[in-house]
Amino acid sequence: MVFQFESIDHVQLAAPVGSEETAREFYRGLLGFQEVQKPASLQKNGGVWFQAGQIQLHIGIDEPFDPAKKAHPAFRVKNLQELKLYLSTKGVKYTEDDKLPNASRIYINDPFGNRLEFLEWQN
Template identity: 50%
Template sequence: MSGLLGYDHVQLAIPPGGEDRTRAFFVDLLGMREVPKPDTLSPQGCWFEAVPVSLHIGIDPDFRPATKAHPAFLTDDLAGLRARLENAGVTCQDDKPVPGCVRFFADDPFGNRLEFVQRF
């Protein structure tokens, strides 16, 4: 029996027409880069990566933000990332401590919950 090796990607949903706001958040604020989607998939949505992280953004016509379920992004500069987000007007929220890391939560432009973590 083979075991799981890790994640290939995480997918988040956004409402139709939200790609430009999503690009501004994930590329301009988080430093990811947009990568082309395969021609066999819908032209809507967008894909990003910051190796080894891959994020797929899909369009949901009945979009509702994920306010509990969330991806957790690992960083080596949590304080700098938080400052960049807050300077852009993004609200960052602390949560209960977790041993071995510091972390905070923020929402993407459409209310999807995101966690940012730095391990020590």
């Protein structure tokens, strides 16, 4: 092949119409992502974009809306135990999963019902 894949540029999740402020409260306010300005040509579509380090997450508006309950992004985390403690103090419920060898991981749902995975690989 003359082409190659380099990395994932971004992940997009769907949200219902008018949910941008809720997305900001969750992804920016709770999880600490920074909001990224959408290009002017895409602003009319609604939604909001976020970034944490090299991770870009786009929340797009979908009508009718159906959350991603199985398909999900997985975020690598340093110090998953601290994330679990933080989520607990904020009243965010998570589900632990030990089925992936050499990894600790949890799942949460965003305010729209989209599944999010957070994992830390063990050395």
